[in-house]
Amino acid sequence: MLKTFDLVLIGVMTATAAVTYTIKHRAELKLEEVHRLEAEIKLEEDTIDLLKADWALQSQPNRLERLVKAYEGELQLQPTDSTALVHAKELPMLKSEVPMPDVTEAKAGSKGATVASAKSAPDAAKGTQVTTKAQPVPMPAPRGEAEDDADQIETGSVE
Known part of the structure; x- marks a missing residue:
């Protein structure tokens, strides 16, 4: 009834079905990995946006001015003269x-x-x-916790 040619064709069809299933399964795994990587990239982008917003809050001129006034005695900061700034081309060597x-x-x-x-x-x-001669650098004393709660910003990761 069944000829050898029919048996060979059935074997080829079974092998092709197995290869097709294997390729489909691998493609699904790769698609899951792509989705996972896209989610990680989105998380990193959100974290970068959060850090940029935090930096914008931390570097506000009025906040920095308050900090300068609060630590004026310890840091002894002086304004920079405009004559003290130089361009890179004015430097003697790299x-x-x-x-x-x-x-x-x-x-x-x-x-x-x-x-x-x-x-x-x-x-x-x-x-x-x-x-x-190496000399130690004095560090300013830490501020009290209740002095300025507006400067305390909680950050965390987005999940």
């Missing part, structure tokens, strides 16, 4: 072109402070050494 200083440990000074000596390229040609 940062990448500046030679790296040769730093060596020297003997410790009084009170155990570390003294480092460094030779920069112009100083090395003159035969002079530049000596610097």
Whole structure:
């Protein structure tokens, strides 16, 4: 009844159906992955928008002026003179072109402070050494929690 040719065609049809199902299943998995990645991208875009809004609130000039007045004693900020600003073309050389200083440990000074000596390229040609001493930077005292609740902004991720 069934000839060999019919059996071969049934086998080819079954194999084709299996391959078609496998391809369909893989395509569905890829589509789910695309949807998941689109959701992650949307979450990241929402987070970026939230951070931009937060930055806009944090950098408002009237808020910064209040903070400057509140910390005027600790920070001792001074306005920048317009003559202190320079354009990039006015700088002598690029940062990448500046030679790296040769730093060596020297003997410790009084009170155990570390003294480092460094030779920069112009100083090395003159035969002079530049000596610097590390000094701690004072940090301002934290403000009280109840002083200014308007400056406290809660942020979180969008889910």
